[in-house]
Amino acid sequence: MPWWLKMFYPLLTWQIKTDEKVIYLTFDDGPHETATSFVLNILKKHNAKATFFCIGKNVQLHPEIYERIINEGHSVGNHTFNHLNGWKVNDENYLSDIKNASAVIQSKLFRPPYGRIKKSQVKILQPNYNIIMWSVLSGDFDVNLSPQKCLNNVIKNTAKGSIVVFHDSAKAMERLAFALPKTLEYFSEKGYVFKSITM
Ligand SMILES: [Zn+2]
Numbered sequence: 001m002p003w004w005l006k007m008f009y010p011l012l013t014w015q016i017k018t019d020e021k022v023i024y025l026t027f028d029d030g031p032h033e034t035a036t037s038f039v040l041n042i043l044k045k046h047n048a049k050a051t052f053f054c055i056g057k058n059v060q061l062h063p064e065i066y067e068r069i070i071n072e073g074h075s076v077g078n079h080t081f082n083h084l085n086g087w088k089v090n091d092e093n094y095l096s097d098i099k100n101a102s103a104v105i106q107s108k109l110f111r112p113p114y115g116r117i118k119k120s121q122v123k124i125l126q127p128n129y130n131i132i133m134w135s136v137l138s139g140d141f142d143v144n145l146s147p148q149k150c151l152n153n154v155i156k157n158t159a160k161g162s163i164v165v166f167h168d169s170a171k172a173m174e175r176l177a178f179a180l181p182k183t184l185e186y187f188s189e190k191g192y193v194f195k196s197i198t199m
Pocket residue numbers: 028029079083112113114
């Protein structure tokens with residue numbers, strides 16, 4: 001995370017201040033048939049809760065998996081309908097895409113795809129949404145990264161109140177399947193709990 005990005009956007013949520021051993025795992029870009037099911041099964045096994053930033057069109061494709069996320073006590077957030085890059089679209093189109101997503105995703109949480117959002121868009125969204133960024137990127141979306149390196153990223157950078165990004169997508173699956181179970185085991189053993197973002 002470049003330091004200047006946080007300086008530029010101090011109003012966004014980058015981590016959650018806490019003295020307790022709590023980690024906030026987040027999963028972007030689902031629901032996806034195999035990846036999301038895999039994530040839900042492993043979270044359940046560790047009694048962990050998480051937050052899923054869903055793409056509207058994927059919710060439309062897999063409503064039953066979306067329902068399962070909700071039924072198993074996790075939080076959901078809006079990640080636009082078409083996974084738009086805020087830097088590349090005007091505010092009107094960006095907002096209308098988020099509105100379309102809000103028809104299928106009931107949430108006051110929003111995460112901009114690619115972490116790219118203009119100040120003007122932040123300003124429009126802020127009254128209605130808590131914009132959730134992250135403090136730890138697993139890099140699971142990076143096909144050039146080894147599964148072990150992905151796990152190392154998470155273990156090295158995660159601390160109390162960290163917001164960690166994974167992806168429940170086909171592209172991330174190889175690294176996710178390796179790094180997520182090991183992340184849960186490693187931090188559970190150290191007394192951490194995993195909670196969903198609820199504000
Ligand atoms: Zn995304």
